[in-house]
Amino acid sequence: MVLKRLFVSIGIVVLAGLLSSFRPELDLSKRQLKRVEKAIAKTWAGEMLVKKELPIPDSLLIKHGIGSPLQVFQLKNNEILKGYLLIQKAKGCKQGGCNEGTCTQGECLPFRDEINYEEFIYSIIYSEDLEILNVSVIDYASEHGFEICNKSWLNQFQGGNGTEVQYGKSIDAISGATVSAQSITSSIRQSAYFMMDLCYLDQSK
Numbered sequence: 001m002v003l004k005r006l007f008v009s010i011g012i013v014v015l016a017g018l019l020s021s022f023r024p025e026l027d028l029s030k031r032q033l034k035r036v037e038k039a040i041a042k043t044w045a046g047e048m049l050v051k052k053e054l055p056i057p058d059s060l061l062i063k064h065g066i067g068s069p070l071q072v073f074q075l076k077n078n079e080i081l082k083g084y085l086l087i088q089k090a091k092g093c094k095q096g097g098c099n100e101g102t103c104t105q106g107e108c109l110p111f112r113d114e115i116n117y118e119e120f121i122y123s124i125i126y127s128e129d130l131e132i133l134n135v136s137v138i139d140y141a142s143e144h145g146f147e148i149c150n151k152s153w154l155n156q157f158q159g160g161n162g163t164e165v166q167y168g169k170s171i172d173a174i175s176g177a178t179v180s181a182q183s184i185t186s187s188i189r190q191s192a193y194f195m196m197d198l199c200y201l202d203q204s205k
Helices: 002-022 030-043 058-064 151-157 178-203
Strands: 050-053 070-077 080-094 117-127 132-140
Touching (some): 030 080, 080 178
Antiparallel strands (some): 080 117
16 A cells, blocks of 8 residues: 555656646747737726736646646736736647547547647636636637637636536537637636636645
């Protein structure tokens, strides 16, 4: 039993080291940063907010199965916490199309290692209580699946914390953008639980 626990502990340490070494970082362009600032300004009109990046423990990424680049910021006005900003990459449509081979008998399995998928960048703005206030697609370069950039579709994510979102149920399905739409929905739901843990760690300091 002792040896089993030792091997498990060693495995976690090794995984954390690998994730820290190979996890790519976000490197936003000026144009992408401008879109992020625009989303913040629209959410808190007339307020000057300061962003402070939060450190993300590798153990938290492992717990939630997050391997894509992301950053999280506190948003403050005169040292008063107003909310949080999350910026993350997600998988988009596969090269050459966005629907073929994604769903079987109602179950969607969009991401397989042997298929090359394009990526896009999106942001979530949360209130201080982790209610979703804004979801924006910051960069979408693919020729397929761009329908997810539609603001009226993205507005469906507002009002909850993200744990309840389900593609094709609470979130409308999009013909021609199945993979990208399912991807951002799944990523937002995953981010909800991740943010709960991250904010708990931050507030307990």
